[in-house]
Amino acid sequence: MTSHAHSTSIRPYVIVWAILICMTILTAAVSFFELGTTVWHLIIALVIATFKASLVILFFMHAASSSRLTWIVIVCAVFFLGILFLLTLTDYMSRDMIPLMPGH
Amino acid sequence: MTPEPSILSPEERQVFQEDTVLGQHRLQEQFSNLEQQTETALVGMWVFLATEVLFFGTLFISLAVYRWQYNAAFTTASEQLDWMIGGINTVILLTSSLTMVLGVHFARLGWRRPLVWMLVLTALLGCGFMCFKGIEYYKDYVENLIPGWRFVDSEWLERGPGTQEAHGATLTEQDVPHVKMFLFLYWTMTGLHAFHVFIGIVVIAGLAVLAHRGHYSRIYYTPIEVVGLYWHFVDLVWIFLFPMLYLIGLHSASEIRF
Numbered sequence: 001m002t003s004h005a006h007s008t009s010i011r012p013y014v015i016v017w018a019i020l021i022c023m024t025i026l027t028a029a030v031s032f033f034e035l036g037t038t039v040w041h042l043i044i045a046l047v048i049a050t051f052k053a054s055l056v057i058l059f060f061m062h063a064a065s066s067s068r069l070t071w072i073v074i075v076c077a078v079f080f081l082g083i084l085f086l087l088t089l090t091d092y093m094s095r096d097m098i099p100l101m102p103g104h
Numbered sequence: 105m106t107p108e109p110s111i112l113s114p115e116e117r118q119v120f121q122e123d124t125v126l127g128q129h130r131l132q133e134q135f136s137n138l139e140q141q142t143e144t145a146l147v148g149m150w151v152f153l154a155t156e157v158l159f160f161g162t163l164f165i166s167l168a169v170y171r172w173q174y175n176a177a178f179t180t181a182s183e184q185l186d187w188m189i190g191g192i193n194t195v196i197l198l199t200s201s202l203t204m205v206l207g208v209h210f211a212r213l214g215w216r217r218p219l220v221w222m223l224v225l226t227a228l229l230g231c232g233f234m235c236f237k238g239i240e241y242y243k244d245y246v247e248n249l250i251p252g253w254r255f256v257d258s259e260w261l262e263r264g265p266g267t268q269e270a271h272g273a274t275l276t277e278q279d280v281p282h283v284k285m286f287l288f289l290y291w292t293m294t295g296l297h298a299f300h301v302f303i304g305i306v307v308i309a310g311l312a313v314l315a316h317r318g319h320y321s322r323i324y325y326t327p328i329e330v331v332g333l334y335w336h337f338v339d340l341v342w343i344f345l346f347p348m349l350y351l352i353g354l355h356s357a358s359e360i361r362f
């Protein structure tokens with residue numbers, strides 16, 4: 001259902017906010033370190049951003065206590081975003097491979 | 105019902121809805137009860153946000169593909185951006201998300217004054233974000249980072265990605281269009297995001313006025329929740345924009361290195 005925890009405390013929200021701020025500082029700090037290649041920076045930045053996004057969706061947008069219908073919409077959004085990224089990247093990243101394939 | 109201040113359960117809200125004039129007044133005729141009406145509004149906003157995910161997703165995939173193809177130009181251009189302002193804006197937006205969710209929380213409790221204050225604070229933090237955005241855009245103007253208006257090709261030939269892999273190489277004339285490509289994406293993405301923030305500020309300010317006039321109660325606070333979802337989504341987009349535009353490659357440009 002759409003209504004939820006019956007606690008009147010604001011503590012959970014403040015804790016989530018504190019974690020989000022710490023993660024922001026962490027993601028900025030990590031970018032000062034030489035990690036060999038840029039790929040590692042990309043991976044770490046994406047992992048931290050996804051973690052932060054999950055916290056916002058689950059607790060600030062109350063997805064954790066939302067209806068199944070809401071979850072279908074959320075999963076659909078992520079699924080189609082995944083298709084958008086996967087199919088576009090397989091196209092662009094495999095274009096150089098075509099001369100190596102038989103018949104070219 | 106309850107002497108202690110508490111958030112109403114769906115069942116309690118149902119009773120209130122049937123027992124009070126306010127509850128009956130709020131229920132529109134196509135819904136069988138307030139609970140269904142509220143969920144319809146919330147799911148409607150989630151569906152809109154799902155379309156927004158794909159809308160911003162296309163811009164993120166463009167950034168990813170072009171960054172992969174023109175890595176040197178994109179890294180060099182990214183290093184010219186002011187990550188400090190981006191970082192401050194991240195903190196501002198995250199804090200505004202906290203005040204927004206506290207607003208929803210107080211609305212559920214039916215506390216009018218705290219609700220109004222939280223909405224006002226959220227709108228003000230949104231304005232703070234826009235101020236820093238303005239400062240940043242002015243810096244971009246001064247530093248010739250606006251292709252088509254303030255952009256000098258030759259400046260970029262002296263710059264290069266500062267990464268170890270690049271071995272101090274600088275950009276060539278062929279790279280300059282790709283630098284412009286990054287800046288176009290930067291302006292489009294941050295511009296569209298700022299536009300979303302602007303809409304959010306206006307709507308939240310409007311809600312603050314309505315809340316002040318007592319439009320919302322423990323039984324009816326759907327607009328607060330719906331707009332809250334929108335505002336958190338704007339925050340979500342920035343959570344990804346900040347590292348993707350400002351941070352990847354920052355390490356190389358920096359004087360401080362570990």
